[in-house]
Amino acid sequence: MQKTDLLYKYLRTDKKFPHLWCPGCGNGILMGGLIRAIDRMELDKDNVVVVSGIGCSGRLPVYVDFNTLHTTHGRALAFATGIKLANPDLVVFVIMGDGDATAIGGNHLIHMARRNIDINAIVINNNVFGMTGGQYSPTTPSGAKSTTSVLGNLERPFDICKLAMGAGTSWVARSTVYHVRRLTDLICKAVEHDGFSMLEVTSYCPTNFGRRNKMGTAPKVMRWIKDNSIPVDKAKDMTPEEIGDKLVTGIFVDRDDPEYCTLYSELRIKEGYDPHEHEHGK
Amino acid sequence: MAKKTAGKTAKKKKKTRKKPESAIGPRVVSDEEEKAVVKLRKRAKNKRKESRPAVLLSGNEACVMGALAAGVGFFAGYPITPATEIAELLSQELPARGGTFIQMEDEISSMAAIIGASIAGIKAMTATSGPGFSLMQENLGFSIIAEIPCVVVNVMRGGPSTGTPTSPSQGDVMQARWGTHGEHSIIVLSPNSVEEAYTLTVKAFNLSEKYRTPVILLLDEVIAHMREKIHLPSEEDTPVFNRVKPTVPPEWYEPYEDTPSLVPPMAAFGDGYRYHITGLVHDTHGFPTNKQNEIKAHLLRLRSKIEKNRREIVMVESEMIDDARIAVFAYGSVSRAARRAIVLARSTGRKAGLVRPKTLWPFPEVAIEQLAAHVDVIIVPEMNLGQIVREVERKAAGKCRVVPLNRIDGKLISPEEILREILEV
């Protein structure tokens, strides 16, 4: 399909454009990956739900032509839980920022991991609270500057993928906004996975993070991401010292754990409910 | 006040008169005719009810039965005294009915999950008490601005903070009204018996579906845990309202259209109407807006859809009020002590009467205006330091005296205390 066809097919081109993201922001690249993946999987638009929290990343749903829900800060996964349990036929994506997913929403993230509901979570990690003007987030590197750590960040950052793995997520992967093709592949894999999937996307906020940390222009950071990423297969044979602060990308976990909605529908049948007798859900 | 014999119930019903919130509107039959018809209908309904087996239920259990009768299909919650039984019971009842129960990690996510389920087209509820109700406030506001129907039960206990978990209280009346930030209207119902815990739960679902808004059911600990013998109404006597869905083709659907009813039809995610839902102030298509005229129109419609439908939403019951000079305005379990006090007062010749709001918000303003015009004093007993009394004072506007009677030591207000006040004023 022509690039522009894809735009008209999946974006709300006549409604909410131009978008509010800054030039050089990684959010748009992820949005492109998302619609390419949905197109490749031939998902029915009426069956796709995109949920987000609050942040620059949280603005994504407004631009895409699906069933879209822009919730409260940090709570997107909890709203999505209600949607998916009420109608398991829907394909649910949850787009979160690093602050959204691991600061205010950290509790929901670990419990999603534990429950294994078939929801596809994508965290756009730009290492900062972008929307509120550049305060440090739980993924801001130690020593980095932000408006609330002008003197250097004293806290240690989360590794979001390790956090998700530790909590029991059955599918965990990382990609970046540089590796667009790989990113699209991984989104497809996340959808195919029957269970909770967590994809961290290393992104970049030139306006509120790059500027303060003298990281240079967006293209320069893209090059940095490219030069500093290593696929997980390669990283396997490297020592932690060799890996250092490099970005390990790829699929870390892909496990076939029992999915919650399936377990619940089995429970209903055990309790005497006949799904064929009743019209679905409604 | 325990169970009553059928005869006594019938007698009580005769004296009970539903006071319309306002007397405006076309009248096609005379007052007398209308009264006769209402009486006949009531008698038939009571007969049907009494022919059904009696059950012994607690308020929390009756609330669950009401929710099931209203068609609840989803519950998300987090355990808390004195509301836990609602979750426990629904966790057993929902699966066999094709519904879903989930125990979330906290009350923030519980509130979020019920909104999500409702967006997917299923009637949803949660139940909590003070500390959990505090945590729900942000997402409660979301369901108001995004117009997502749902029911929130708050079994009030003493606060603030952990407070007195097992003591009755009516301390959350103002939190229910103003707990979430920003300008908004809200519907809050308050039952005073086990039977009403059932009927008002059904009503809560119906109002939330009809007006696309969260409805809060404020129980107090006494009503929640007290057991009474009740006859559950038949299906025929339990009208169930389901949200109006759009019938237009998807291209025409305007999810937040300003319709004459002020409540736009609601499509579920997955119905084929792809639209945007947000907690930002939005235009009629659901997209965020900063335009002054759109902000104002949106917020005013949210208010009007409730305020302009007070006639249906505001329910007030009065007893022994026609010749009364002293009125007691009481809700929840306190209204039962008040009724007893009034009966005792009448036996000493005092002309006392009861006005009992089943709807706390929107506040029964017209009822108070009318009351203030024909009584000398309104006594307002509450298990708090005076919350609803301020509304009573505001609406009585000096036309009669308003006397608060408060208790916050974790004990019920007794009939004797209210009687003393009646005799003193």
Ligand SMILES: Cc1ncc(C[n+]2csc(CCOP(=O)(O)OP(=O)(O)O)c2C)c(N)n1
């Ligand atoms: C309860 C609450 N607290 C604080 C905020 C303010 N707030 C909005 S976005 C945001 C942080 C966003 O950071 P992140 O999730 O990383 O998203 P980004 O903007 O970087 O994409 C904060 C703190 C809010 N909206 N709600």
Ligand code: SF4
């Ligand atoms: S502030 Fe940062 S995250 Fe937000 S739009 Fe701009 S570049 Fe993107």
Ligand SMILES: [Mg+2]
């Ligand atoms: Mg961020």
